[in-house]
Amino acid sequence: MTTFHDRIAAELADIDAQGLTKPERVIASRQGPVIEVAGQKVLNFCANNYLGLAGDERVVQAGIKAQERWGAGTASVRFICGTLEIHKELERAIADYLGFEDTILFAAAFDANGGIFEPLFGAEDAIVSDSLNHASIIDGVRLCKAKRYRFANSDMDDLEAQLKQARADGARDIIIATDGAFSMDGYVAKLAEIRALADTYDALIMVDDCHATGFMGDKGRGSYAHCGVEVDFVTGTFGKALGGAMGGFICATSPVVALLKQRARPYLFSNALSPAVCGSSLEAIRIAAGDEGDALRQQLFANAARYRAAMTEAGFDLLPGEHPIIPVMLGDARLAQDMAARMLELGVYVIGFSFPVVPRGAARIRTQMSAAHTFDQIDLVVAAFKTAGKELGVIK
Structure with missing residues (x-):
């Protein structure tokens, strides 16, 4: 008879086989546009740190x-x-x-x-x-x-x-x-x-x-x-x-x-x-x-516009919108996890989103802009996406 712990192990194995396992990567620094993960400094493009105040x-x-x-x-x-x-x-x-x-x-x-x-x-x-x-x-x-x-x-x-x-x-x-x-x-x-x-x-x-x-x-x-x-x-x-x-x-x-x-x-x-x-x-x-908040908001949306335009020009499938959340649509859960892992190797911290967080077949990399990002950092992230996207067959 299957025990409780056998059932739990089988369910975890099934989640992993579908590419739905959500790894928790340990951050060894303060939250910000650049963070330390696994001993390396990486660009952080997936936090909800919209105004850049988490590490202020x-x-x-x-x-x-x-x-x-x-x-x-x-x-x-x-x-x-x-x-x-x-x-x-x-x-x-x-x-x-x-x-x-x-x-x-x-x-x-x-x-x-x-x-x-x-x-x-x-x-x-x-x-x-x-x-x-x-x-x-x-x-x-x-x-x-x-x-x-x-x-x-x-x-x-x-x-x-x-x-x-x-x-x-x-x-x-x-x-x-x-x-x-x-x-x-x-x-x-x-x-x-x-x-x-x-x-x-x-x-x-x-x-x-x-x-x-x-x-x-x-x-x-x-x-x-x-x-x-x-x-x-x-x-x-x-x-x-x-x-x-x-x-x-x-x-x-x-x-x-x-x-x-x-x-x-x-x-x-x-x-x-x-x-x-x-x-x-x-x-x-x-x-x-205050007035500083106005300046931060202006920078946030300028960053979002620059990133969205560059990623669209590169051939990625983005959901339309005006918000600093900019999902890069990939469809397949395993592909989303592989893309996130490759991006980390390229010095960019992003996360693959898949079921049950999003519907099946709608897996994505949800990128998020911050007022703390610079245009140079945005350009580096777009370049990394191009490299990973070509290697994984997402773009030509």
């Missing part, structure tokens, strides 16, 4: 100072004895930056998306969710008793059909849930059209802006600012553009935040965000919200 000395020192003052952590959840002054400062800072009344903090953005739906919506309500939403939104919806509807990615006709169905089914409240920018493809949600449909069918809008906060829209306020609309709830992270550490948040009205603090399980049953993360995030918000 000001951000690092702000985290150190916060930890020196407040300690390593609270050893408690927020409502027991885990709320520090710096938590309230961070809540106020991110709410003001993004233009909301209030904020609730979570240990991770995954927890924010996991905790938003269940306290606010019940069996009488409906959640209409984009088919390509992040896994954390999908899991959050599963935890909620509201009726579930799904629309094809950014398909406004399908969204309207689902909204009509939800209304016909007698939904009390309807919430449309979408990523602001879809992390695997770099597509930006059609929030202006979603806003119009939400107004027509009296629906709320929730946007996960993890891949938009800090660098899209006016002052980097996010995808909704980029699209010129207002939304009801924004979830986001301090783990990408805003410092690169970890931690998530939900911005909403003060009554909504008050209820979430009473009922959201990831908030009630998880330790408070560490002081070091709070300190680093506060400094990152300060930078992102």
